[in-house]
Amino acid sequence: NIWWITGIAIGAALLAFIFTPYITVVPYRWMREAAASDLLAAVIGLIVGLIISFLIAIPLANLPGIWGHILPFVGTVVCGGLGVALAVQRKNDLSHLFQAGFASRRTREREREEERQKELDKDKEHSSHLQPVTQILLDTSAIIDGRIADISQTGFVSGALLVPRFVLNELQHIADSADTMRRNRGRRGLEMLNRLQKDTTVPIEITDADVEDVAEVDGKLVKMARTLHCPIITNDFNLNRVAELQGVKVLNINELANAVKPVMLPGEDIFIKIMQDGKELGQGVGYLDDGTMIVVEGGRQFMGATIEVTVTRVLQTVAGRMIFAHPKQGYNGNISSFLPPSKPR
Template sequence: MEKRVITVLLVVAGASLGVSFMPYAWTAIGQGGNQWLDNVFTNLLIGAIIFYLLSLFLVKHISTALTYIEKKLSELSLTYLLFGAIGTIIGLLIGVIISLPFYNWDVPFVKGVAPFLIMILLGYLGFQISTTRIEEWKKIFTSSKKRNEQQAEQELLERNADDHFRKYKILDTSVIIDGRVYDIAKTGFLEGTLLIPNFVLYELQYIADSGDSLKRVRGRRGLDILNALQKEEDISVEMYDGDFEEIQEVDSKLLKLAKLLDGTVVTNDYNLNKVAEFQNVPVLN
């Protein structure tokens, strides 16, 4: 099927070239005024036949070349191809704009060849610039909030082992709803800072708005516990505004955040406790 498509495309290209260039050929051999030879149908037919004969020899090589190109492209990342295509398009557009004055010149080379060379050169430069600086382009197109989160994560990951840092106690939904964490925190048993991620707060709000009366009561009690913790001057409470959009489950987000901050997960969830132990994340149950 692929070879047939290539053959058809070559024949169509040959027909188009025949209509465009065969009149010059008839003029060169002195048959320019012959209506039987120098007409659109004849020129189209001759061009199509010539390129059909050429396709008998070229179609196999073209098919092999296309397969090779397809294989090489499949090895490249989607990001690389996307930025490369955008850079090439921008380069070609700039080339078209720059080439416009050259079309008004009567010099054959300048009028016919120079615009083509300029567009090819700028298209290539656009491709090179966009693909060699992908990380820089990503930073430009990333939102400021996301950049701040990534910068904070990078700083935390790059700190030395002997650096002084706060030990976070990351509360999950179950331990907040349970309520006893408030009394334990007041005794000073939980040293460091209690950290409440936004995605846990959203889950509490979802439970508090539930149609199930039992869930609704539990969710509202959890929100009351958080408010009580924040009002205690002796208890350090912070919110974490970041989110891990690529992760759906709240428990998985908690574990990733604990790894990122070297924090300890505080939970009543037995399954979360076991998963955290398996992933070497400290847990207070």
């Protein structure tokens, strides 16, 4: 027994002498010379290996005899070593895996941030629609038309009227024209501008701001409106279309006038004075107080008379509203039967 124990002790000493450097010195040198990425991979692999060995050691510890004590230890050493070795060898794959996970997380966070920003932009856009207009650009045609002065007195115009210097110069140029009609229109525009300045209901401002890279007045107005984010008041059909194509809001006085005209429905009876011939044979033409044209089928024979007609249809055109009608049924050939009832004396 003594010799047996002595042999085992000598063998254990030899094994310890041989393998101790691999357990102490070699790992120390490797840790000192290894890169930080290798050390991090080794730690991760060791942790994963120890977790796996712990799960394996539970059933191995229930084995009978000496195996229940040896195999759990062996499993721990093997799993830990394999975990370190595999993690160090596959560190690039692990790095890519972690980078992909972090990248996907950053992508999700960026997408959420973009969604929040879009919602904020929508809220800002919605709130901008709710806020009153602070400035409105005036076009030359709207100033010459003159109705803007009456509209501003009613309180429907919210915000200050802005007249650029180049619009005022164009108005002055029209007022100095050799053509009598253009000269009168220009002078009327200057009078309306003076009236707007004296009116305290809506403030009016003449600005010296100019658009250097655009020559035409319409182009200057559109670009200034886009810069200031404000609408344009105009009667010019072409300017209206160009501004709408470039996303500029336009307030057209003619469209406003058409919108507030009395609504005529087919079947209504009205009294109208036949003023002139129509384009078609037998037609007569009359006008309402607001200037709406009424074409009366068979109305030529009542030229100069005020008769009662029945509306047949209403046509909305770019130029305005046109009403078609015919003499009221029951006409017996006597024009007086279509005249409006006389007022009692």
